[in-house]
Structure formats: C-alpha cells, structure tokens
Amino acid sequence: MSNTQLLDTLLALSTVLAADEERELERRGLTRARVHLLWVIHHQGPRTQAEIATALQVTPRNVTTLVDALEATGFAQRTPHPQDRRAVRVTLTERGRDVMARMDAEHEEFGAALTEGLDPATAEATVIGLQHVLARLTALVAEHAAASEAGRAGPLENTP
Amino acid sequence: MSNTQLLDTLLALSTVLAADEERELERRGLTRARVHLLWVIHHQGPRTQAEIATALQVTPRNVTTLVDALEATGFAQRTPHPQDRRAVRVTLTERGRDVMARMDAEHEEFGAALTEGLDPATAEATVIGLQHVLARLTALVAEHAAASEAGRAGPLENTP
C-alpha cells in the first residue's frame, strides 16, 4: 500500500460528498452555511445569535447576514428573547423544521446506501480504521496549529 | 453498527482535513482555489486559461481572477501562447514550483502519519472499504444528479 493511498481515497470521498451536498442544497434553495445554522437550531433548540456565532465559529456579524437570508427565504425567524431585550432568539419556521426533518431522513438513507454490498467484516474494519485515522488526524492538526502559532504570514496581498 | 456511523466518521474527517488544509494554505499566502489551479499546472504542465477553466469546472471569468491573484503574489505567470495569439499560457514561477514541491512532500508525510499505529490488516481493510464506499457514492451521486435534472429550484431569493 502506498503512503498516500488512504489519504487520497479520503480526499476523493470528501470531494464527491461535498459536491453532492452542494447540489442537494441548491435544489432546496439553501447553502452550506445556512444549513449549518439551521442544523444547530434543529438539534439544540432555539438559540440567540451570539450563541449561534459561537457554535458556528463565526463572527456575530456573519450570523446577522445568515439569519437575514433565512428569514427572507422563510426557513427561520427572529423572535424576541423573553428575558433579555438586547437579544433575539432564532427559531425554525415550519418550512425550516420540514426541511431539516427531510435532511435527517436522507442522511440515514444515504448512510445505509453507502455500505450496501460491502461485507460486514470489512465494513466494521473500515469504521475502526477510520476512527483511528480521525484520532491521528486530530492529534496532527493540533500539533500543526501549535507549531504555526509562532511564524504566521500576514494577510494575502493581491488583486490591488 | 448504526446506519450512519461510517458516514458520520467520513464527514468528521472531511471537516478536520479541510480545516487543516485551510490553515496550511493561509500560512503560505494561498487559498484553496488558487492551489487547485497551481496543482493542475504542476501536474499537467502549462495550460491555457480555457483549459484550466475546464479542469477546475469553473467559468473562464473566474480563472482570470485567480490567475490575476497568482501573478500578483508571484506564484504563476502569463506567457503568450506560441501558436494562438488569442490565448495565454499559465506557467508556474520558481516560487510556484517550490511551493507545490513542498506540498507534494507534505502530502506524502501526512499520508504516512495518518496510518501510524494502525495494524496493517486493518489499514488494508480500511482502504478496501473506502474504495467500495467511493464507488457506491459515485454511483449514488450520478443517480441524484440525473433525478434532479428535471425538477430544480430557481436561484436563491434573499438579501434583497
């Protein structure tokens, strides 16, 4: 087995998964960032924009834009926060709940379809192997991040 | 094994891989789209912008912007096409070649590091399982794409 055979396969899988996801989202009038936001609310319940910003690891300003778009397209809505008058709570509309329920169901189907025709022993070993790889990867990434804390480049200089 | 355990692990891996890649690129003053372009030239030789657009599955207009940026940051350059005076050929500068060579080397290292500590039998089975999944996935995506050819939504309507 070559050094990078596993990594290459993973990268190919990522690419195909991402492309498929993108197409599915577009079909529904959604984008990846917006679905991520809906997903947080769907699985954690109504949240303030500040909480959403933390969950998405994104600036509060960004959440404003995303919620604007989701409100305009009818997937989510702002409601006043019962205790704190500064804050708004973002909730799903019925349309939002529907689409998330459908996506959950598709996720299940898709997961099952992926391993169809694969013998159970190999499937099991694949999961074990992947979990090992995920652990290794997480460790490596932490190392990288620590190492690059010191010497980092400035912002990109281009398109003057 | 749950229906989605493998898919969930794959998605987690994709996320971590993407985040790591993004950080590495930023450190070098590059972006994913620009590296993709450099990669095409590095592995296929100098190409015209039209050829690059096809390879990246992106519009020619987009390639103009990317090449502008890569020229401004010194990774690539436009040279006249020897036969066709309409076309330009995009080639790597020394800086571009250097950075791509270094990325290739890191890719190798990274691939080896991922499976460190994993017993060879499981590693082998993981690759076999993944290749099966990739084949299934490609088939599913083709089905999806065909199915959604008919009923597709219009462009997103929001942020008026």
Added chain:
DNA sequence: TATTGTTATACTCTATAACTATA
C-alpha cells in the same frame, strides 16, 4: 462564425471596526 480572455455586475461567505440599545 466560433473561441479566448476581459470588463461589468452581482451574490454568497467571511472578517474587522464602529455604533446603538440594553444589561
């Protein structure tokens, strides 16, 4: 007439900084 690349315009995601209204 068809192709190559560009200018013009627009949409989406993202970020920082400054500001308002509330705690």
Added chain:
DNA sequence: TATAGTTATAGAGTATAACAATA
C-alpha cells in the same frame, strides 16, 4: 462597563452577460 446585534467596509470565490481580438 460589558454584551447583543447592527451598519459600514472589504476581500475572496463564484456566476452571467456583453465585448474585443483572433481563429
């Protein structure tokens, strides 16, 4: 004084449409 969310501005990737130069 600190926090929640907004306006203002900017950079990056992407798209379509119209246009120049060249095949």
